[in-house]
Amino acid sequence: xxxxxxxxxxxxxxxxxxxxxxxxxxxxxxxxxxxxxxxxxxxxxxxxxxxxxxxxxxxxxxxxxxxxxxxxxxxxxxxxxxxxxxxxxxxxxxxxxxxxxxxxxxxxxxxxxxxxxxxxxxxxxxxxxxxxxxxxxx
Numbered sequence: 001x002x003x004x005x006x007x008x009x010x011x012x013x014x015x016x017x018x019x020x021x022x023x024x025x026x027x028x029x030x031x032x033x034x035x036x037x038x039x040x041x042x043x044x045x046x047x048x049x050x051x052x053x054x055x056x057x058x059x060x061x062x063x064x065x066x067x068x069x070x071x072x073x074x075x076x077x078x079x080x081x082x083x084x085x086x087x088x089x090x091x092x093x094x095x096x097x098x099x100x101x102x103x104x105x106x107x108x109x110x111x112x113x114x115x116x117x118x119x120x121x122x123x124x125x126x127x128x129x130x131x132x133x134x135x136x137x138x
Contacts, residue, residue, distance in 0.1 A: 026055035042081045091116040
């Protein structure tokens with residue numbers, strides 16, 4: 001219900017009202033992607049975040065803080081979807097670029113380190129579960 005009555009019309013409004021201000025549209029899409037992720041609608045979150053990220057990369061460049069935020073969020077969404085290898089690639093990109101832009105001790109860099117650590121832990125746990133599930137039963 002929330003999707004059909006609130007979120008889908010909000011996306012349509014972004015498409016119409018902010019078609020000439022692509023950065024505002026990207027920020028709004030990013031915000032809606034966060035909301036979709038929070039309510040567990042990961043496919044919708046990914047579509048919105050992909051659009052926001054593409055716009056930010058194009059207009060702001062890869063090292064801009066808003067672009068880095070979108071890269072990091074994409075990793076988080078992909079992790080929630082279970083696309084762990086793809087998520088790790090985005091998390092690594094965010095970390096590397098944040099280290100270059102802000103240094104190792106900046107809050108955003110430290111957040112990216114934490115995100116990558118969570119992603120790697122999820123990858124190891126899934127690999128362990130797959131290995132255990134293939135064990136012959138006694």
